[in-house]
Amino acid sequence: MSNIRFEQIEGKSLGFYTLITGLGILILAALVSVYYVEHHGHFVTGMNNRIVWGMPHVFALFLIVAASGALNVASISSVFNKKLYKPLSRLSGLVALSLLAGGLMVLVLDLGRIDRLIVAMTEYNFKSIFAWNIILYNGFFVVVAIYLWMMFERRMNKFSHKVGLVAFSWRLILTTGTGSIFGFLVARQAYDAVIMAPMFIIMSFSFGLASFILILMASYKWTNRPLGNIIVNRLRNLLGVFVAAVMYFVAVYHLGNSYLAENTGIENFILFDGGIYTKLFWYGQIILGGIVPMILIYHPITREDRSMLGLSSVLIIIGGFVQLYVIIIGGQAYPMELFPGKDVLGDYGDIAQYFVSLPEIFLGIGGIALAIIIVTFLVKFLAFLPESLEDDLADSYHKR
Amino acid sequence: MNKTLNRRDFIKIMNVTTTGVVIVASGITLTTFASVSEIPVTNKKRWGLLIDTNKLTETDIDGMVNACQQEQGWGAEIRSTASQKPGWIKKLKVKDKTTNKVSNLALMCQHCEEPPCVDVCPTNASMKREDGIVLVDKHLCIGCRYCMMACPYDARSFVHETLKNQKEHMPRGKGTVEACTMCVHRVDKGETPACVESVNSEAVIFGNLYDESSQINQTLRIVQSSQIRADLNLNTGVRYSGI
Numbered sequence: 001m002s003n004i005r006f007e008q009i010e011g012k013s014l015g016f017y018t019l020i021t022g023l024g025i026l027i028l029a030a031l032v033s034v035y036y037v038e039h040h041g042h043f044v045t046g047m048n049n050r051i052v053w054g055m056p057h058v059f060a061l062f063l064i065v066a067a068s069g070a071l072n073v074a075s076i077s078s079v080f081n082k083k084l085y086k087p088l089s090r091l092s093g094l095v096a097l098s099l100l101a102g103g104l105m106v107l108v109l110d111l112g113r114i115d116r117l118i119v120a121m122t123e124y125n126f127k128s129i130f131a132w133n134i135i136l137y138n139g140f141f142v143v144v145a146i147y148l149w150m151m152f153e154r155r156m157n158k159f160s161h162k163v164g165l166v167a168f169s170w171r172l173i174l175t176t177g178t179g180s181i182f183g184f185l186v187a188r189q190a191y192d193a194v195i196m197a198p199m200f201i202i203m204s205f206s207f208g209l210a211s212f213i214l215i216l217m218a219s220y221k222w223t224n225r226p227l228g229n230i231i232v233n234r235l236r237n238l239l240g241v242f243v244a245a246v247m248y249f250v251a252v253y254h255l256g257n258s259y260l261a262e263n264t265g266i267e268n269f270i271l272f273d274g275g276i277y278t279k280l281f282w283y284g285q286i287i288l289g290g291i292v293p294m295i296l297i298y299h300p301i302t303r304e305d306r307s308m309l310g311l312s313s314v315l316i317i318i319g320g321f322v323q324l325y326v327i328i329i330g331g332q333a334y335p336m337e338l339f340p341g342k343d344v345l346g347d348y349g350d351i352a353q354y355f356v357s358l359p360e361i362f363l364g365i366g367g368i369a370l371a372i373i374i375v376t377f378l379v380k381f382l383a384f385l386p387e388s389l390e391d392d393l394a395d396s397y398h399k400r
Numbered sequence: 401m402n403k404t405l406n407r408r409d410f411i412k413i414m415n416v417t418t419t420g421v422v423i424v425a426s427g428i429t430l431t432t433f434a435s436v437s438e439i440p441v442t443n444k445k446r447w448g449l450l451i452d453t454n455k456l457t458e459t460d461i462d463g464m465v466n467a468c469q470q471e472q473g474w475g476a477e478i479r480s481t482a483s484q485k486p487g488w489i490k491k492l493k494v495k496d497k498t499t500n501k502v503s504n505l506a507l508m509c510q511h512c513e514e515p516p517c518v519d520v521c522p523t524n525a526s527m528k529r530e531d532g533i534v535l536v537d538k539h540l541c542i543g544c545r546y547c548m549m550a551c552p553y554d555a556r557s558f559v560h561e562t563l564k565n566q567k568e569h570m571p572r573g574k575g576t577v578e579a580c581t582m583c584v585h586r587v588d589k590g591e592t593p594a595c596v597e598s599v600n601s602e603a604v605i606f607g608n609l610y611d612e613s614s615q616i617n618q619t620l621r622i623v624q625s626s627q628i629r630a631d632l633n634l635n636t637g638v639r640y641s642g643i
Contacts, residue, residue: 112543112575130522187552
């Protein structure tokens with residue numbers, strides 16, 4: 001039924017080994033950081049009793065959110081039957097699994113007691129969103145692995161639509177779960193909002209696709225395989241829609257929150273007088289991560305330029321990190337409203353301080369490196385990438 | 401078949417008997433010691449505190465914090481920064497935005513009936529006893545800190561460094577979360593929490609909220625009291641009057 005030719009990459013070039021070595025060093029640096037933090041205790045990090053979750057959680061949640069989004073390309077092909085995306089399905093599944101592995105590595109290695117991971121696997125509190133997420137994340141690995149098998153094995157191809165549907169539903173539930181980690185925290189004014197769940201889903205569409213596009217373009221460029229404009233343009237348009245949708249959700253979230261008097265404090269903090277968080281929100285999240293990529297994607301001068309699409313993707317990813325930083329760190333920095341109608345005097349009523357430490361950053365970067373190294377190795381050993389994505393080939397799928 | 405008891409047999413029998421007596425006796429002794437905490441904890445009781453901020457002085461609060469530190473063995477962390485040090489009980493100064501009235505109060509785990517920390521804990525390490533005391537099982541805690549994110553009272557602390565000289569009744573551990581235990585080890589022996597004992601006045605009352613003859617129950621019937629973040633409907637075990 002298909003004449004797409006998937007082929008492993010050769011993976012013998014100097015560039016390949018340099019990439020693997022570089023990523024290996026980053027992963028090693030992450031592991032050394034983890035040992036350092038676990039040995040001394042978390043006092044060596046910038047996290048404290050008020051900024052409970054820090055930079056590792058920004059990285060981990062970005063990767064987990066992007067993971068579910070990266071699967072979208074495969075879903076569009078097998079669930080919504082868009083043939084154009086079919087050649088990209090395998091890579092989409094692979095990127096999804098790799099990003100999730102990277103995210104989970106960061107999340108798990110920041111635990112206070114990593115040695116008790118087995119407890120997390122054996123003791124479940126089914127009222128906890130976290131416990132649900134453990135099941136959802138592990139299930140995602142299984143579902144996507146089966147999905148990939150259906151795509152790889154010719155005899156199983158006929159099931160890929162149904163398994164794709166399961167994977168698509170699973171990923172929607174998974175991101176709902178991730179968003180609900182925050183959405184169900186009634187205590188904190190920044191989080192207690194059901195819109196968190198759909199907002200995280202749309203964020204995953206955008207961050208996941210941006211990551212996918214970068215990996216796709218890099219792997220085709222570095223292996224000298226042809227990548228035609230039809231597919232690239234299609235992905236570009238999709239990315240533009242997703243970025244706009246994220247900005248829409250962010251606007252609704254903040255407008256909705258501002259309307260409630262109990263939340264005006266936190267809203268003023270993030271939007272107007274929150275110092276670093278306000279700057280990050282406007283310059284990082286909105287301008288750099290939203291408006292500039294939109295201009296690059298839709299402006300006639302930059303629209304046709306592939307490197308501008310790469311730049312847009314990089315900016316969207318940076319903007320995504322900033323967005324999660326503002327949500328996670330900014331949301332904790334603003335003091336909780338313990339006594340409505342009263343001011344808490346002294347240090348405790350002030351904005352909580354957070355100074356990120358190097359081990360936290362190394363751990364986070366290690367997660368990204370793990371995701372990329374998994375992709376790099378697996379495209380060498382299994383046929384994930386079509387040998388060509390030239391326009392005439394893509395066009396023929398599109399028309400079928 | 402009469403057999404005279406020779407020396408070897410006598411020693412053997414004596415050894416067996418002595419060993420047996422020692423085992424049984426030590427078992428009985430252990431049971432006797434343990435019997436204090438074997439009184440079943442039931443939901444017929446609900447332990448609580450009533451803090452009167454009009455009577456509570458700043459010195460009282462400092463005394464409560466000190467008593468808690470002495471009793472539970474926290475506060476001597478040397479490597480953690482101020483915001484990383486544990487704070488099982490905090491001294492807060494609150495000013496009314498309209499009247500400018502300043503109240504001093506002690507804030508600790510509020511021992512909610514519906515504790516958000518218990519809901520979010522993935523491993524059941526956060527738990528609530530039948531008598532309403534909310535605790536952390538240090539053996540199940542994986543240090544994810546989700547409970548700290550969920551607690552509306554900022555009542556929990558994460559242990560950021562290796563600890564020394566711990567109290568026997570209160571094992572604590574680097575990388576796990578901890579909070580006020582309402583001095584459960586004292587309460588189970590029929591005593592009052594250390595912080596309550598440190599206050600000389602009746603500014604802090606401890607007791608069984610359900611017991612109509614208890615001082616806390618009777619006082620709560622007369623005075624106007626409030627729960628912090630009552631809007632969350634968590635039905636806290638710690639109540640305040642005067643704020």
